[in-house]
Amino acid sequence: MLPVIALVGRPNVGKSTLFNRLTRTRDALVADLPGLTRDRKYGEGKLGERDYIVIDTGGISGDEEGIDKVMAEQSLLAIDEADVVLFLVDGRAGLNPADEMIADHLRREQKSCYLVVNKTDGIDPDVARSEFFSLGLGDPLTIAAAHGRGVSALIDLTLDEL
Ligand code: GDP
Ligand code: MG
Numbered sequence: 381m382l383p384v385i386a387l388v389g390r391p392n393v394g395k396s397t398l399f400n401r402l403t404r405t406r407d408a409l410v411a412d413l414p415g416l417t418r419d420r421k422y423g424e425g426k427l428g429e430r431d432y433i434v435i436d437t438g439g440i441s442g443d444e445e446g447i448d449k450v451m452a453e454q455s456l457l458a459i460d461e462a463d464v465v466l467f468l469v470d471g472r473a474g475l476n477p478a479d480e481m482i483a484d485h486l487r488r489e490q491k492s493c494y495l496v497v498n499k500t501d502g503i504d505p506d507v508a509r510s511e512f513f514s515l516g517l518g519d520p521l522t523i524a525a526a527h528g529r530g531v532s533a534l535i536d537l538t539l540d541e542l
Pocket of ligand 2: 397
């Protein structure tokens, strides 16, 4: 069984961008439109000799009704299926109430997870991550999924812990 990594977070934080980078496909729809990915999407990633499964999800916005509710359910199912969750937040937009809701859920589930601050290109990563310590999920890691910075180190760390 390959290890399963789920990408979770509110819409527009860069989950599909990271998924595409990890799977080297353009399969997940990346767009400026929040919440475009409405179902779980599975891909295969490889780091060195290590293969893994990665799941892209729609976002949890904290305001779940209609299609947003379905997307949130998909995210919860992905969390269940995963060996480890990468919880993405937006280092440019800053801390958001929906981030706190997702963090609460992950802490309750006692799921193995990493807090990942994305979009840290062109800004100070240490400043960007500082406000996310309050989520209580440990040291935030910083990446720029669109450019690839920090991504291999993140996956290396994630697979090492499994
Ligand atoms: P999702 O809704 O979480 O799947 O987010 P997407 O992957 O669709 O990305 C949402 C927007 O953020 C898109 O416009 C991406 O190009 C942009 N984005 C994603 N990663 C980065 C990044 O590392 N840096 C910057 N500056 N923008 C990013
Ligand atoms: Mg997406």
